[in-house]
Amino acid sequence: MDVLSANANVSRVPFFRFLNFEIRSLDSLHAEAEMTFDDRLIGNPVMEYYHGGIIASFMEATAAIAVHPDFADVPVKPINLTVDYLRPGVKGPLYARAKLTRKGKRMASVSVITWQTDREKAVAEGLYHFLLV
Amino acid sequence: MSDITKRKMEQIAQMWNARGKGLIKHMALQIEEVSTEGVRVRMPFNPEFCVDADQTRLHGGILTALLDSVFGLANFVAIEGVSTIATLDLRVDYLRPARSRADVIVRAHCFRETRHIAFNSGNVWFEGHEAAEIARGTASFALTRGNTSLFDAMTKGKAS
Numbered sequence: 001m002d003v004l005s006a007n008a009n010v011s012r013v014p015f016f017r018f019l020n021f022e023i024r025s026l027d028s029l030h031a032e033a034e035m036t037f038d039d040r041l042i043g044n045p046v047m048e049y050y051h052g053g054i055i056a057s058f059m060e061a062t063a064a065i066a067v068h069p070d071f072a073d074v075p076v077k078p079i080n081l082t083v084d085y086l087r088p089g090v091k092g093p094l095y096a097r098a099k100l101t102r103k104g105k106r107m108a109s110v111s112v113i114t115w116q117t118d119r120e121k122a123v124a125e126g127l128y129h130f131l132l133v
Numbered sequence: 134m135s136d137i138t139k140r141k142m143e144q145i146a147q148m149w150n151a152r153g154k155g156l157i158k159h160m161a162l163q164i165e166e167v168s169t170e171g172v173r174v175r176m177p178f179n180p181e182f183c184v185d186a187d188q189t190r191l192h193g194g195i196l197t198a199l200l201d202s203v204f205g206l207a208n209f210v211a212i213e214g215v216s217t218i219a220t221l222d223l224r225v226d227y228l229r230p231a232r233s234r235a236d237v238i239v240r241a242h243c244f245r246e247t248r249h250i251a252f253n254s255g256n257v258w259f260e261g262h263e264a265a266e267i268a269r270g271t272a273s274f275a276l277t278r279g280n281t282s283l284f285d286a287m288t289k290g291k292a293s
Contacts, residue, residue: 012186013184013185013192014180014181014182014183014184014186014188015181015182015183015184015191015192015194015195017181018181018182019194039154039155040154040155040156040159041155041156042154042155042156043155043156043157043201043202044155045154045155051155051156051157051198051201051202052198052201052220052223053156053194053195053197053198053199053200053201053202054156054194054198056194056197056198056201056223056225057192057193057194057195057197057198058194060192060193060194060197061192061194075184075185077230078193078227079226079227080224080225080226080227081193081197081223081224081225082222082223082224083222083223083224084221084222085219085220085221085222085223088219
């Protein structure tokens with residue numbers, strides 16, 4: 001699936017429209033996306049940091065797309081997630097890259113990393129499991 | 134909630150209900166119970182948080198965000214003299230598909246607090262279906278303590 005049709009799928013999901021992100025690249029093992037900062041995504045109103053739950057949601061969305069780019073027709077079933085918060089997500093775009101570590105018949109394991117200006121300085125890292133049956 | 138001073142309750146209400154911006158305001162969270170034993174919060178159904186076009190199924194991510202927010206509240210209530218609270222890590226299990234248009238209820242508490250770290254756990258269900266939990270989460274938080282109280286920063290800081 002190409003990036004254009006994957007983004008058309010993204011725009012059909014109400015919660016993805018709320019998060020306001022776009023897929024930037026896609027191959028059989030990876031998905032990369034960019035989220036635009038907005039006031040409604042703030043967790044700490046004093047410092048204007050992204051909400052931790054929003055960062056986790058954005059990573060989950062990117063992970064699900066890496067598993068099934070055609071998710072609009074084939075819904076993935078998230079089982080659980082673990083997120084390690086490494087740095088505050090400040091005002092500005094947030095990037096996520098999901099890597100399909102393992103996709104079996106029943107289960108998929110996906111690791112995701114998010115960053116802002118420097119790929120080497122991760123904002124958060126996450127591990128997501130999905131049920132495929 | 135006799136163990137919480139009236140002043141602190143007022144602070145909590147002010148902090149949560151009078152927020153100018155941010156996700157917590159957007160989720161329209163309502164505090165139902167508050168004590169040092171834990172907190173209970175309601176999130177009204179919001180079609181924006183759904184994954185399907187029919188808008189009957191919530192995205193797991195919003196439940197994760199809800200848990201993270203309510204953990205913050207539970208910590209604020211349970212821990213004295215905190216100046217900042219930052220999520221260190223978060224683990225969420227999605228126990229059932231979140232298919233309903235009912236309000237979502239979260240109960241969370243801080244089960245252990247040290248000088249630097251707070252440990253929390255929480256449960257999520259649709260109103261009226263407490264026996265059928267839809268998600269469960271645990272998280273740890275890094276605390277900094279000091280004279281600048283979190284409340285003062287939240288209410289008198291530049292975000293006002």
